Amino acid sequence: MPAGTYIWHDREIRFDTANKNLENRKGEYIIDNINSVEDTKGNNGDRGTLVATNLRILWISHKNPRFNLSIGFNTVLTITIKKAKSKLRGSIxxxxxxxxxxxxxxxxxxxxxxxxxxxxxxxxxxxxxxxxxxxxxxxxxxxxxxxxxxxxxxxxxxxxxxxxxxxNPIFGVDFVQEEDMPSLEQLKVARVDDDVEIVDDDTQMAFAAYYADGAEQTDREITFNEDIGLACESLPDGWTMQSLWKG
Incomplete structure (x- = not known):
């Protein structure tokens, strides 16, 4: 049987069919059409046009005609009509x-x-x-x-x-940074070892006594020191061998 003579329009249910299948075939004519009809089963929230012919019922979406529905009358078992006042889609x-x-x-x-x-x-x-x-x-x-x-x-x-x-609660504390804060790695300063040698004050005072006295270019009298058991120059005034030894 040629494709053009096969009558399927009143015997089948087709979803999202091609646009050529939505056109009336020979002998089919439109009885009535209704705008702003919603298919709550398969396209909830999408309004379209409901077309009733002598062979079937068509529903075509307003936004996208690819979304459509063709229901042949021979596939319909029962039809129920009731009045309903929608509380979920009011113009509020x-x-x-x-x-x-x-x-x-x-x-x-x-x-x-x-x-x-x-x-x-x-x-x-x-x-x-x-x-x-x-x-x-x-x-x-x-x-x-x-x-x-x-x-x-x-x-x-x-x-x-x-x-x-x-x-993951929201405690309501919000803040805005004025400028980007540097990271912890950027704030780290490389460690540098000091070349300064720390010298004890007492030792420094003992050496200073020798340096200050050596500037005069004079030799003191050689005397025997019983504390160390050696002969050495006599000490300046105010200094003892014990203080020099400890320094």
């Missing part, structure tokens, strides 16, 4: 500001709050007012939730999440 945020209700006042605004309702979690902003709590995602403001206090049954702290935070 405008220009990054919470749309306040009459007599409503914002008590606190907390940034970087995780919504762990899904497996991967979403980072967003948390508002506390006098009548409700509001959270919305940072990347998609239409992904939000508003919970009035009248509908809250209980509030509790999840200790496991607190334990994760306590591993």
């Amino acid at each position: 945020i405008k220009d990054n500001q919470l749309q306040l209700l009459p007599f409503e006042q914002v008590s606190n605004n907390i940034h970087d709050v995780w919504n762990l309702s899904s497996e991967q979690g979403n980072l967003g902003q948390f508002y506390i007012t006098n009548c409700r709590v509001v959270w919305h995602a940072n990347l998609a403001q239409n992904f939000n939730v508003s919970v009035p206090y009248m509908q809250i049954k209980s509030v509790r702290e999840i200790l496991s999440l607190f334990g994760i935070f306590s591993v």
